[in-house]
Amino acid sequence: MSLEEDVDELSSNYGDVTLNELQSTADPKAGKWREAVEGKEWTDVSDLVEELAGSEVLIRGRVHTYRQVFMILRQSGSTVQCVAKQSEETNVSVNMLKYLKQLPCESFVDVIGLVVLPKDPIKGATQQVEIHMRKVYCVNKALTKLPLSVEDAARSEEEIEKSFQPKKPGGKAKPFSRVNQDTRLNHRVLDIRTPANQAIFRIQCGVENFFREKLLSKDFVNIHTPKLMAGSSEGGSAVFRLEYKGQSACLAQSPQLHKQMAICGDLRRVFEIGPVFRAEDSFTHRHLCEFVGLDVEMEIQKHYSEIMDLVDELFVFIFTSLNEKCKKELEAVGKQYPFEPLKFLEKTLRLTFEEGIQMLKEAGVEVDPLGDLNTESERKLGQLVLEKYNTEFYILHRYPAAVRPFYTMPCADNPLYSNSFDVFIRGEEIISGAQRVHIPEVLEKRAGECGIDVKTISTYIDSFRYGAPPHGGFGVGLERVVMLFCALNNIRKTSLFPRDPQRLTP
């Protein structure tokens, strides 16, 4: 029996939603979908719980998979098994089955059906109820051939590895496809749909929420500084230049100068969350050309430890809140990318740079006592700290002055060192901070010593001539916090649409 031959009395129970209906028609008689949903409310897939058994629901989601009469409907990170059962209660026609079968994966459908408790626990879906479909309408059809399958993209490396072994001895292996990173990023709108990615961007949102919550509770003001600047931001080659109405301009490499100017403008304690642009040719797992900076700047009363006190309280709060309030999301990430929870102390460990150098020395690693640590030494020190203090989160302060920017305040007792710090998660730097020089004469001297033409930063230096309080602050990369908290191996996984030296799309 072909579709044409079949005069289906139940044809109003399924079909494609028409363009007219999708254009927000208010007419309840505009089409069969419009009639079917009239007066009904949609239930979220994540809200499909056992208490709803026996009731009829209207749900919307994507066709995740369809096998025999079982359709897995997916909505964000949640999935539910929908069954096309030909019974008196459901009235599913042969043509409705045919209709269901031809729906491409990832298409959006509206399902009206009965919530039923299954006999056996459901393995292939997050929800523990089954929907016996009565009506199904395709809201939007996906292409039949997709550049990647969300099912494939959602598998853990372990599952893929396993699939290369035959299930039974002597049998044939059915290896799963591995979706490589470039394919994922090229088709990011498909890639983002995996449960791990759905979770990652909710965790990122959490980091930002907890960051703001803590700072707002401490009277910080959220500011927005310009990204378009005259001159060359903090200088250096890693700057994007452009023409601005006949002037030469650049994109801010950080809100450094302006957040300090906000302090000179009496805002006292400020933070900013915004894009930061670095034209660096860094092809590493941890560098992007555009990332989200979490920046803080604050007056200090007498010691730069006040800034480290804030870092301590703030990040312990963020980590604790993530563990408490993003449990489901952290689980979803761990399912595809297994990781151990971050080890951190209630009171964050602080070591001086000299102490760090000493620890490395005792472990046989010689580093320049007045130079910077390279990535390898940072990792090694992270290991040593973990072994000795049982923490993967710590502050290293009093860095050599020579490796910090010109505006860093030198130490009172030794000008070779500075009132600055870096903070590490799992052996990688995520935060850089310091007390700043707020005395214009000292600032000019330091700029000169660092080979910076004072004229190019005169607006900045002048800001301190009208009275400036002692102050300091720090900057954090949002993507790095999420990457390192979840021990992910690449920062591109925590940027929604990453930008690196080779990637400017999508």
Next chain:
Amino acid sequence: MSLEEDVDELSSNYGDVTLNELQSTADPKAGKWREAVEGKEWTDVSDLVEELAGSEVLIRGRVHTYRQVFMILRQSGSTVQCVAKQSEETNVSVNMLKYLKQLPCESFVDVIGLVVLPKDPIKGATQQVEIHMRKVYCVNKALTKLPLSVEDAARSEEEIEKSFQPKKPGGKAKPFSRVNQDTRLNHRVLDIRTPANQAIFRIQCGVENFFREKLLSKDFVNIHTPKLMAGSSEGGSAVFRLEYKGQSACLAQSPQLHKQMAICGDLRRVFEIGPVFRAEDSFTHRHLCEFVGLDVEMEIQKHYSEIMDLVDELFVFIFTSLNEKCKKELEAVGKQYPFEPLKFLEKTLRLTFEEGIQMLKEAGVEVDPLGDLNTESERKLGQLVLEKYNTEFYILHRYPAAVRPFYTMPCADNPLYSNSFDVFIRGEEIISGAQRVHIPEVLEKRAGECGIDVKTISTYIDSFRYGAPPHGGFGVGLERVVMLFCALNNIRKTSLFPRDPQRLTP
């Protein structure tokens, strides 16, 4: 008696803080300031209340003014009167008086003194207690000659006008200086210090907080989309172009394309707060080349009114919260720039574009029924709506399709109109929103009709080929919301460091 001659036994009670002390020394004997503050906590000026009378406090602030023995100390928007009284309790020496006298305005000082209840109410300060100074140290000295006086910059137009009249008949007028806008913006770090500006940026922070709070409570996810894009964003000439690692790139004119792609990526309901770049040559009171966009995008179930429902709930919440929680700040703004509180309804008024045109017509204003409203007609309609409905906040929807972007969904009943809306405050547009076309074939057709080369936006259009839900959203300018809520006359007043076609600094 010169300063040199005077061997002041009380010289440890005043003086400049040394560089060494400012470099975060931990040594309590490093200097007289460091000794004086040892073990003491700073009290905020805003916390100086009558209950503290009789106790000694340590406060930090700027020298706002110094006349005779009265110093007004300012900290953000709060001021307190500090008196240099030579008494047994305070031990103020002649040299300390001399020291105080030579301190330039805007210098930062630490004052240790006794909290005293004044006999008469204090007019020239926000705090109703007086500080009898015991010790005073200059933490940072300002230049003696400043490019503008904060006292001048803080005056209302009314006060300035008044000063042109003599106080007594026949007397001589002592006109105050008027600080013009360019002087203010050139020296923004001084300008920001006025009580009105201190309040404006706290109100701006409030708008953002309430915006986020409401959206997060409705399961929206905060996202960050790239500002660096290949091609030309939404097209048009108002785009900043730059070179990106050998490719031609531009700065995003809005997060439009990427926020829609986030919806295609199943994030379901997203918002973004971030910079938006427009290379327009608009020299108006309401245009900037860089501003902060509040962007929202959401799945819709069946009608674009769902988006307007959100706008309604969201903005009524923001306005109500501002009135409740930013009372002090709104008062501070009103003191310098008097304004009437915004009139808005509990349930926001919605008019169709056709109804708006009709109201204008009845008032004698003829406008093209399928064209856009110009600024003048918008203002006129605002007046008419205020008179008829007693609200300065309303939604105008079903705009002619011809005046909306290609990705706007046409109306189901008439393709000359579209499922779009603008929202107005006090006769000026602040929000633009719409249901989007989520069907790739329709999108291609619309782009073609609007003269856009489909090839240049293929990534965008392709996003909808992998299954896309009906959706829509809107965008708001943060600076405009603050400007119009407080009825300020220029958007430069609500941007911390504004960027317009002629201004790229500070």
